[in-house]
Amino acid sequence: MFYIAIFFQYVAQYMKTRMQYRADLFVEIFSDLLFQAVNLIFILVVFGHTNLLGGWTRDEIIFIYGFFLVPYALFSSFFNIWNFNERYIVKGELDRILTRPIHSLFQIVLERMELESLFGAVTGIAVMIYAGNNLGLGFSWTDPFLFFLFVIGGMLVYGGIFVLIACISFWADARTSIMPMMYNIGNYGRYPVDIYNSVIRFVLTWVLPFAFVGVYPASYFLGKEEWFLYSFLTPVIGIVFFSISIVTWNSGVKRYRGAGN
Amino acid sequence: MTDAITVRNLKKEFKAYSSRSGLKGAFRDLLTRNYKIVPAVNNISFQVKQGEMVGYIGENGAGKSTTIKMLTGILTPTSGEVIVNGMNPHKDREKFVRTIGVVFGQRSQLWWDIAVQESFRLLKKVYKVTDEQYDSHMSHVIKTLDIEPLLDKPVRKLSLGQRMRCELAAALIHNPPLLFLDEPTIGLDVLVKLKIREFLKEINDKYNTTILLTTHDLSDIEALCERVVMLDEGKIIYDGALKSLKEKWGEGKEIEFQFLEDVTLNDLNRITASSEVKWEKDEKKAIFTAFAEDNDELISLLIAKVVADLKVKDIDIKETSTEEIIRNIYDRGIS
Amino acid sequence: MDKYIEMIRIRFLMMLAYRTNYYTGILIYSINIGAYYFLWSAIYGEKDAIEGMSVIQMSTYVAVAWMARAFYFNNIDREMAAEIKEGKVAVELIRPYNYLGMKTMQGLGEGIFRLFFFSVPGMVIVSFIFPLQFSADWTTWIFFAVSIVLSFFINTQINLLTGITTFFLFNNTGLIRAKRVVIDLFSGLLIPISFFPLWAQDVLKYLPFQGISYVPSMIFTNSFSNNEAIQAIIMQGIWVLILIIPIQVLWIIAKKQLIIQGG
Ligand SMILES: Nc1ncnc2c1ncn2[C@@H]1O[C@H](COP(=O)(O)OP(=O)(O)OP(=O)(O)O)[C@@H](O)[C@H]1O
Ligand SMILES: [Mg+2]
Numbered sequence: 001m002f003y004i005a006i007f008f009q010y011v012a013q014y015m016k017t018r019m020q021y022r023a024d025l026f027v028e029i030f031s032d033l034l035f036q037a038v039n040l041i042f043i044l045v046v047f048g049h050t051n052l053l054g055g056w057t058r059d060e061i062i063f064i065y066g067f068f069l070v071p072y073a074l075f076s077s078f079f080n081i082w083n084f085n086e087r088y089i090v091k092g093e094l095d096r097i098l099t100r101p102i103h104s105l106f107q108i109v110l111e112r113m114e115l116e117s118l119f120g121a122v123t124g125i126a127v128m129i130y131a132g133n134n135l136g137l138g139f140s141w142t143d144p145f146l147f148f149l150f151v152i153g154g155m156l157v158y159g160g161i162f163v164l165i166a167c168i169s170f171w172a173d174a175r176t177s178i179m180p181m182m183y184n185i186g187n188y189g190r191y192p193v194d195i196y197n198s199v200i201r202f203v204l205t206w207v208l209p210f211a212f213v214g215v216y217p218a219s220y221f222l223g224k225e226e227w228f229l230y231s232f233l234t235p236v237i238g239i240v241f242f243s244i245s246i247v248t249w250n251s252g253v254k255r256y257r258g259a260g261n
Numbered sequence: 262m263t264d265a266i267t268v269r270n271l272k273k274e275f276k277a278y279s280s281r282s283g284l285k286g287a288f289r290d291l292l293t294r295n296y297k298i299v300p301a302v303n304n305i306s307f308q309v310k311q312g313e314m315v316g317y318i319g320e321n322g323a324g325k326s327t328t329i330k331m332l333t334g335i336l337t338p339t340s341g342e343v344i345v346n347g348m349n350p351h352k353d354r355e356k357f358v359r360t361i362g363v364v365f366g367q368r369s370q371l372w373w374d375i376a377v378q379e380s381f382r383l384l385k386k387v388y389k390v391t392d393e394q395y396d397s398h399m400s401h402v403i404k405t406l407d408i409e410p411l412l413d414k415p416v417r418k419l420s421l422g423q424r425m426r427c428e429l430a431a432a433l434i435h436n437p438p439l440l441f442l443d444e445p446t447i448g449l450d451v452l453v454k455l456k457i458r459e460f461l462k463e464i465n466d467k468y469n470t471t472i473l474l475t476t477h478d479l480s481d482i483e484a485l486c487e488r489v490v491m492l493d494e495g496k497i498i499y500d501g502a503l504k505s506l507k508e509k510w511g512e513g514k515e516i517e518f519q520f521l522e523d524v525t526l527n528d529l530n531r532i533t534a535s536s537e538v539k540w541e542k543d544e545k546k547a548i549f550t551a552f553a554e555d556n557d558e559l560i561s562l563l564i565a566k567v568v569a570d571l572k573v574k575d576i577d578i579k580e581t582s583t584e585e586i587i588r589n590i591y592d593r594g595i596s
Numbered sequence: 597m598d599k600y601i602e603m604i605r606i607r608f609l610m611m612l613a614y615r616t617n618y619y620t621g622i623l624i625y626s627i628n629i630g631a632y633y634f635l636w637s638a639i640y641g642e643k644d645a646i647e648g649m650s651v652i653q654m655s656t657y658v659a660v661a662w663m664a665r666a667f668y669f670n671n672i673d674r675e676m677a678a679e680i681k682e683g684k685v686a687v688e689l690i691r692p693y694n695y696l697g698m699k700t701m702q703g704l705g706e707g708i709f710r711l712f713f714f715s716v717p718g719m720v721i722v723s724f725i726f727p728l729q730f731s732a733d734w735t736t737w738i739f740f741a742v743s744i745v746l747s748f749f750i751n752t753q754i755n756l757l758t759g760i761t762t763f764f765l766f767n768n769t770g771l772i773r774a775k776r777v778v779i780d781l782f783s784g785l786l787i788p789i790s791f792f793p794l795w796a797q798d799v800l801k802y803l804p805f806q807g808i809s810y811v812p813s814m815i816f817t818n819s820f821s822n823n824e825a826i827q828a829i830i831m832q833g834i835w836v837l838i839l840i841i842p843i844q845v846l847w848i849i850a851k852k853q854l855i856i857q858g859g
């Protein structure tokens with residue numbers, strides 16, 4: 001309860017600061033849109049040269065991409081921790097976090113949130129509706145609930161992976177820039193995993209389970225029954241990965257070395 | 262009376278990586294790296310009672326900030342026991358930090374982009390402070406620290422002294438019974454320093470707040486703390502009253518004379534030959550300084566002898582300052 | 597000149613401090629290249645060639661495009677933005693060197709480091725896993741070498757441009773991100789330019805982006821004839837020269853603004 005109240009306090013605070021720099025806000029939303037457009041263009045250009053991608057049609061791939069955008073938007077709104085190492089470890093800002101009576105990771109989530117990324121979810125849903133229409137997908141009353149469940153699961157998968165990467169800073173002394181590279185890998189979950197060979201498929205399913213942010217849950221709505229099992233695993237994998245990341249985080253914080261002065 | 266802080270055999274070691282020099286060294290670092298283990302805080306034990314104001318001093322790198330970070334739950338000790346406000350800071354961190362306030366002079370605790378009062382509001386919620394508590398307590402704090410006009414400015418636009426006063430106020434929002442201050446007066450002007458000192462005294466009086474303070478400005482300590490804990494290379498080398506530190510290591514008194522007639526060092530040495538005194542002459546100002554043991558009788562005898570023989574213009578008796586005492590200890594060690 | 601070489605050396609040392617990157621980075625790039633390899637294999641399906649490129653040429657293209665990216669890529673725009681915001685740039689400006697030149701040299705130091713410790717070993721490892729095709733013709737290698745040096749300059753110049761905009765915009769992180777996304781697509785890193793619809797290719801011809809990734813990768817995969825390669829390299833050179841103009845103009849305006857506002 002307390003955490004929810006605090007969450008809204010921070011959101012209110014965030015709105016106030018953001019509204020002061022409205023021009024920035026637009027540039028940011030615009031660059032998000034651009035980013036989404038680039039990925040769509042990629043798909044469109046590719047399908048200019050082929051009709052099927054490993055047995056999947058253009059609209060199916062676009063639908064997966066649309067779905068992917070929704071958990072991804074949630075993730076990028078709340079898990080803005082790609083520069084965790086520089087900001088909180090090297091500069092020692094974690095000191096401040098640790099003297100406050102809220103869970104440290106939650107505080108960082110609150111401090112670093114970028115709510116404008118939520119617009120990505122709107123784009124995503126629009127893309128899904130467009131592709132779904134082309135495909136003539138049916139709609140049942142359970143869909144919104146499952147959609148919600150899968151989206152949360154996907155966000156937790158993403159969040160869990162990136163929190164785990166952030167945790168490396170607690171153990172490794174040297175700086176790393178794995179984080180930006182990981183953003184690339186995250187993209188491969190958007191394509192049907194059956195086009196990859198078994199190693200990559202395994203990695204995307206169990207090690208860095210990005211497939212649970214895109215192709216697996218989206219398969220459910222596309223009626224690809226052979227993947228249904230994986231679709232329903234989405235929230236489970238999300239919870240498991242996120243829990244692991246929290247446990248790792250908590251033990252990492254105990255090893256925090258501080259930054260001198 | 263319970264102890265606010267109990268520390269037993271506390272130790273913190275850091276791995277210090279050393280880089281080899283030059284490009285070739287850097288490549289070798291790529292494969293293996295040299296490090297040694299440096300004890301920043303080495304087996305210290307002490308206790309602080311509720312309501313005490315303790316000065317925590319030591320040279321740069323002595324381990325003061327490291328101790329404070331362990332006491333506030335930021336760092337986990339390598340070994341040893343810490344109990345603060347009856348809790349282990351690293352165990353129930355979230356519960357524990359509600360009972361303390363922290364100010365790091367070198368680093369801002371406030372949110373950089375938002376106005377000071379917004380930071381306060383947020384902290385008020387974070388620490389679950391009710392409106393009544395906040396109003397009765399903070400209006401006073403804000404008045405005493407004179408930060409009313411700063412409240413609507415973003416932190417990044419404040420000067421150092423202005424920010425420091427806000428930081429202090431922010432650390433007190435939940436009126437904690439224990440306050441840690443790491444170099445709170447660094448870089449501040451005399452007036453702000455005085456204001457902060459007065460304020461600290463006041464809250465100590467009013468709420469019996471325990472304060473542990475590190476500083477390099479010994480006048481802070483003299484103004485505030487009866488007790489000092491002195492740290493050197495991670496070890497406590499003195500723990501006790503500031504007064505007895507002076508008595509123990511104060512190296513006697515200095516008496517400055519100015520004469521109406523021409524006097525040489527030889528004259529003075531002759532006159533005071535029977536007592537143990539060392540004379541020095543400041544050539545420019547014609548001031549003669551006698552260094553003598555801090556013994557009232559000896560000093561009055563010395564003055565009597567000089568006055569009897571020579572015409573004196575001015576006499577000034579000086580105690581060795583705390584600053585000098587500390588400097589001597591840093592220089593030579595305590596033995 | 598000495599001071600610029602010293603700067604390259606310092607950057608080299610700094611990069612060495614990022615050790616863990618090189619253990620994990622190569623792995624991650626391999627996964628990246630692998631994923632694209634399979635993606636392209638799926639796209640090719642039964643086809644032998646698309647737009648004149650075979651699937652092996654395509655996977656070589658992907659591999660070399662990513663490895664070349666490690667060389668030309670740098671974050672000096674972000675660094676400039678940070679330095680400008682923290683007011684450090686005023687300090688840099690009173691130092692006795694050309695700030696932009698210094699930034700370029702830092703980028704070069706970083707690039708050379710990654711080329712030798714990241715791209716080359718990475719390429720060797722990747723070539724064991726995936727079927728890649730290396731040219732036996734030494735002219736290809738020379739063209740390629742010249743071409744990636746030029747692509748470094750084009751990319752760095754574009755970074756300098758976005759970096760300088762920090763003087764005029766309060767917050768340009770959005771712009772920097774947008775620039776990166778645009779470059780990834782329009783430079784041909786993700787898809788060879790020749791795969792785009794013709795009208796898009798016509799537009800891209802008049803932009804500097806294809807000089808960053810498309811040209812060196814096409815040269816490396818032998819997808820250009822010698823003539824085409826020489827023409828493309830000349831185009832790259834022309835772009836390097838053209839881009840100097842807006843940089844200098846913006847820089848002069850920015851310096852004026854800095855003097856007026858006091859950083
Ligand atoms: N995060 C860290 N990693 C490695 N060594 C550290 C770290 N923090 C502090 N040290 C080392 O521990 C020792 C004590 O540092 P500390 O910051 O506690 O000193 P201090 O007494 O606060 O000094 P100052 O008066 O300069 O603030 C120093 O030798 C310092 O180099
Ligand atoms: Mg310190």
